[in-house]
Amino acid sequence: VMQLITGQLKLPRVHETLLDEVLAITGQAPDSGKSAVNCGLKRSFNTWEAERILLQQLFGVMQINEPGLREAIDTEFLHDYRVAVRRVRSMLGQIKHVLPDNLLTYFKREFSWLGSVTTPTRDLDMYLLKFDGYVQSLPKELQQHLEKFRLFLQRHWKIEHARLCRVLDSKRYRKLVGEWQKLLANVDMPLLEEPSQQGQAQEIVNAAKPASIVARQRIWKLYKRILKEGGSITPQSHDEDLHELRKSCKKFRYLIEFFQAYYSGKSIKKLLKTLKQLQDNLGDFQDLCVQIGQLNGFAEQMQQEGLADTRTIMAMGVLVEKLNERKMALRAEFGRRFESFTQPENKAAFVEALQVQQLEGVTE
CATH class of the missing domain: 1.40.20.10 (CHAD domain)
Structure with a gap:
């Protein structure tokens, strides 16, 4: 291919991409990880x-x-x-x-x-x-x-x-x-503020405590919530129950990512891998729930605005049916994903990584 391009088409070979040239001309550098959080937390x-x-x-x-x-x-x-x-x-x-x-x-x-x-x-x-x-x-x-x-x-x-x-x-x-x-x-802030009442002191009681302890305590509580919420879901549960579990999983993942410097290790990474698989299932399921509802609303709105004929409405109806089939397949897949996340070896490794035994008797 290269011989064809350079020989017959007479196109020169470049060693920099167009993006590199543009950045060089404008004096800018590419920014890596626009959505990433590079914590750099100290113990x-x-x-x-x-x-x-x-x-x-x-x-x-x-x-x-x-x-x-x-x-x-x-x-x-x-x-x-x-x-x-x-x-x-x-x-x-x-x-x-x-x-x-x-x-x-x-x-x-x-x-x-x-x-x-x-x-x-x-x-x-x-x-x-x-x-x-x-x-x-x-x-x-x-x-x-x-x-x-x-x-x-x-x-x-x-x-x-x-x-x-x-x-x-x-x-x-x-x-x-x-x-x-x-x-x-x-x-x-808020450590220098002098609380005038006991209630005000309670509002910021965790501010001066070690971040690793406060974070570990909350992460463990969220983990137990996930086990409880997910374990109570049956084939008869409402879609909203899966949505609530999804939100708990998201909060749990964020906290681990925020404070990963304190709890790094293979056990945490393995747990996050199975958590991501569960989140993908729950996220896709929720997206389809929203899409199905909104598509029906869009169809009505298009009719009101005079933007849809019978064939368009029919096509959108078939699309909703296709999405609903996918939604049912994801719902059936949930049990296997949650079972994988709650495997005893995963829980044991996570408990060890968080040193959960040190949290006994600690209240939030």
Whole structure:
């Protein structure tokens, strides 16, 4: 092939990619791991010191990705931004008694709001990314009739993206960013604050405790919750039960990834591998639950807007049937995935890695 290209077509061979040339001309360097959190935690850190570093890194991820999501360069910018927001929310919700209640309440509410206002654009991103797969899943005679649905998605994506950009320019968002920067800039907050009452002291009781102990305690509690929630799921359980288990698994995974420097080892990595397999099953199942519901809603909305004819509605109906078949297959697969995660050897290795015996008698 190379001989054909260089010999007959007379095209020169280059030693740098176009991206390398562009970066060299603009004086920029590629950024690795836009959604990654490189913890660098020390065992000597108290909980506030560790949490502050993690939250700073997550805020950095948000800032790196914000220009790209505004300009709609690639769907991954919004995705990575939302993952960072979810991880911030998980940290605030799971590592308790570190921030004063008034601050915690404010930031939990505002980051929840930020997650919700970015959801519509991301949902439409996902439908457009999956669209070719939707088309291929249909019988050939129906495939062309799905094109009006693509136009509907593209139209509403533009509306939602413009709305999201307005949110990012809003006073509420600017206030959140400013207050968040102020919090993360305070190295000793909340440790230097002198609580005037016993109740106020209880609000930040974990701030000065070793981060490794507080994190281990919470990770172990989440692990027990997963075993309980997953063990209670039967073929007759509601879809919402699997969704709740999925959320617990996500919080559990985030905490292990945040504090992996304290609990590194093969046992943790093995557990995370089986956890990922379980999460993939639960995540795909939940995505299909949402898609099936939203597709039915989209069909009604398209009719109201005069954008769909009978053949388009028929094609979307067949698509919903195909997705429902996939959903049932994932539901049947859940039991095997959960059984693999709860294997006795996995639990024993995890208990050893966390040194759970040291947690006996410790209360949150």
